[in-house]
Amino acid sequence: MKILVPVKRVIDYNVKIRVNSEGSAVETNNVKMSMNPFDEIAVEEAVRLKEAGKAEEIIITSIGDKGSQETIRTAFAMGGDRGIHILNESNTEPLAVAKILKYIVDKEGVDLVILGKQAIDDDSNQTGQMLAALLNWPQGTFASKLEVSSDELQITREIDGGLETLKMNLPCVVSTDLRLNEPRYASLPNIMKAKKKQIIEMPVTDTGVDVTLRLETLKVEEPAVRSGGRKVADVDELINVLKEEVGII
Amino acid sequence: MSILVIAEPNGVNVDRGTLSAISAAHKISNEVDILILEDSEEVIKKAQNIKGVTKVISASGDLDGGLAENIAPLISECAKNYSHVLSSAGTFGKNIMPRVSALNDSQQISDICEIIDGETFVRPIYAGNALATVKSKDKIKFITVRTTAFEVAQNEGGDAKVVSGPVAETNGKSSFINRDLSESDRPELTAAKIIVSGGRGIGSADNFSILDSLADKLGAAVGASRAAVDAGYVPNDYQVGQTGKVVAPELYIAVGISGAIQHLAGMKDSKTIVAINKDEDAPIFQIADYGLVGDLFDVIPELSDKIK
Numbered sequence: 001m002k003i004l005v006p007v008k009r010v011i012d013y014n015v016k017i018r019v020n021s022e023g024s025a026v027e028t029n030n031v032k033m034s035m036n037p038f039d040e041i042a043v044e045e046a047v048r049l050k051e052a053g054k055a056e057e058i059i060i061t062s063i064g065d066k067g068s069q070e071t072i073r074t075a076f077a078m079g080g081d082r083g084i085h086i087l088n089e090s091n092t093e094p095l096a097v098a099k100i101l102k103y104i105v106d107k108e109g110v111d112l113v114i115l116g117k118q119a120i121d122d123d124s125n126q127t128g129q130m131l132a133a134l135l136n137w138p139q140g141t142f143a144s145k146l147e148v149s150s151d152e153l154q155i156t157r158e159i160d161g162g163l164e165t166l167k168m169n170l171p172c173v174v175s176t177d178l179r180l181n182e183p184r185y186a187s188l189p190n191i192m193k194a195k196k197k198q199i200i201e202m203p204v205t206d207t208g209v210d211v212t213l214r215l216e217t218l219k220v221e222e223p224a225v226r227s228g229g230r231k232v233a234d235v236d237e238l239i240n241v242l243k244e245e246v247g248i249i
Numbered sequence: 250m251s252i253l254v255i256a257e258p259n260g261v262n263v264d265r266g267t268l269s270a271i272s273a274a275h276k277i278s279n280e281v282d283i284l285i286l287e288d289s290e291e292v293i294k295k296a297q298n299i300k301g302v303t304k305v306i307s308a309s310g311d312l313d314g315g316l317a318e319n320i321a322p323l324i325s326e327c328a329k330n331y332s333h334v335l336s337s338a339g340t341f342g343k344n345i346m347p348r349v350s351a352l353n354d355s356q357q358i359s360d361i362c363e364i365i366d367g368e369t370f371v372r373p374i375y376a377g378n379a380l381a382t383v384k385s386k387d388k389i390k391f392i393t394v395r396t397t398a399f400e401v402a403q404n405e406g407g408d409a410k411v412v413s414g415p416v417a418e419t420n421g422k423s424s425f426i427n428r429d430l431s432e433s434d435r436p437e438l439t440a441a442k443i444i445v446s447g448g449r450g451i452g453s454a455d456n457f458s459i460l461d462s463l464a465d466k467l468g469a470a471v472g473a474s475r476a477a478v479d480a481g482y483v484p485n486d487y488q489v490g491q492t493g494k495v496v497a498p499e500l501y502i503a504v505g506i507s508g509a510i511q512h513l514a515g516m517k518d519s520k521t522i523v524a525i526n527k528d529e530d531a532p533i534f535q536i537a538d539y540g541l542v543g544d545l546f547d548v549i550p551e552l553s554d555k556i557k
Contacts, residue, residue: 127347130348133347139423160339162430217382223377231542
């Protein structure tokens with residue numbers, strides 16, 4: 001089985017983001033970047049499948065500027081085998097990303113795509129479902145558990161009221177939720193080995209996908225800040241304000 | 250312009266999230282139809298009663314388990330008669346809508362919290378730490394709606410006519426096995442007027458029950474921060490936050506929650522926020538209306554006792 005894991009380079013989740021002075025985007029210059037956390041879970045799951053003897057190869061891909069290669073190397077250090085970097089200096093929307101991934105899937109003969117359910121920058125939660133639609137493959141979104149056999153997959157999904165279990169044929173697309181696994185830290189020898197693994201760089205135009213933005217961003221702003229209130233001294237005062245000021249109990 | 254709202258199937262009624270999506274639809278157009286994806290006369294009757302709905306489209310065929318592979322082609326076929334297709338941004342809408350959107354070569358707009366006009370929408374990005382105003386040029390716009398940002402449409406006073414819709418075909422590549430829903434007598438997180446939420450400060454899965462008696466007294470739902478879920482204290486469906494549920498109750502009581510950005514993103518639209526934490530510097534106090542610094546293991550039992 002050949003697994004494709006697409007990874008996105010995003011502002012590190014610990015960074016407090018800032019809107020740029022033009023109010024057109026979130027500032028990404030001189031900001032720490034790392035792999036989208038949901039994608040780390042996707043890489044980890046792929047590596048576990050390979051370690052369990054269920055997959056032969058893990059292809060890592062990323063779409064973006066030169067920096068994306070660093071994110072691909074991070075995935076190599078966790079256990080990815082080889083990389084495809086689709087070079088696009090500007091932002092790529094989920095639909096265009098799905099089309100590019102379809103191009104890679106068709107070209108490489110991939111059996112399973114595992115990817116994060118959403119990226120923590122644009123929070124779209126679309127790419128996996130869109131890719132499944134374009135490939136006419138089944139989709140297992142928001143996965144918290146996977147059981148993979150040679151031609152079939154049983155997936156437990158996180159849904160609003162609890163959990164749901166589906167069965168689907170391979171090939172298919174799986175998107176990861178938080179509880180699927182806990183990604184490993186890369187060891188130093190593996191980080192060294194990652195430097196030698198191969199990344200093929202391809203300009204986005206070579207994929208034949210039109211990446212013209214469909215959504216025009218008119219402005220980006222910071223939300224209204226909720227200001228704090230006051231401290232209460234004890235439980236009696238708290239009950240009193242809930243009765244008198246909030247009027248709820 | 251006419252709008253199709255996809256109702257999330259739940260076997261009993263048109264859920265609150267869908268009702269919010271309907272009132273969002275009304276901000277774009279008065280022509281709002283609703284698509285029902287379950288074979289239930291009761292649900293269809295309830296959908297007819299929703300104020301401002303013109304047509305109730307009743308789908309049939311293989312709707313079992315709401316499989317995206319079976320349902321997306323059906324919605325896609327319906328969509329061709331509309332300018333906009335909306336659903337709530339719950340896990341159902343999040344799963345189905347992008348698949349439908351891609352089938353129509355349209356770039357979906359996720360999780361909108363404000364409607365400027367029929368083409369222009371505001372949506373949270375970066376866990377709600379920024380708001381983007383985006384304009385869509387696609388012919389049919391596929392949209393999921395952040396339900397806490399819109400009123401719930403009235404579920405009486407309507408008189409919609411029922412038409413039969415397309416038939417869902419079995420795709421043969423995926424099948425539904427089962428659903429394991431958490432059983433609780435308490436209100437649902439997204440519908441509750443009061444929520445009591447616990448964080449890592451609760452300390453263990455056993456300790457979490459300390460919140461139960463308070464929640465029972467208040468008729469509240471029980472939630473949790475991602476830290477508490479990650480630590481295994483409670484299941485993931487308790488999670489309030491950017492990666493969990495977004496809630497906006499009348500009263501939100503955060504217990505032993507420090508106030509990580511990702512949690513605040515899920516509850517900062519609550520009307521009143523109360524924080525109880527032993528660390529007086531916890532960031533949660535910066536946004537809470539009322540803060541009480543103290544050991545939750547003293548405060549919560551006392552609070553439960555004293556609330557009549």
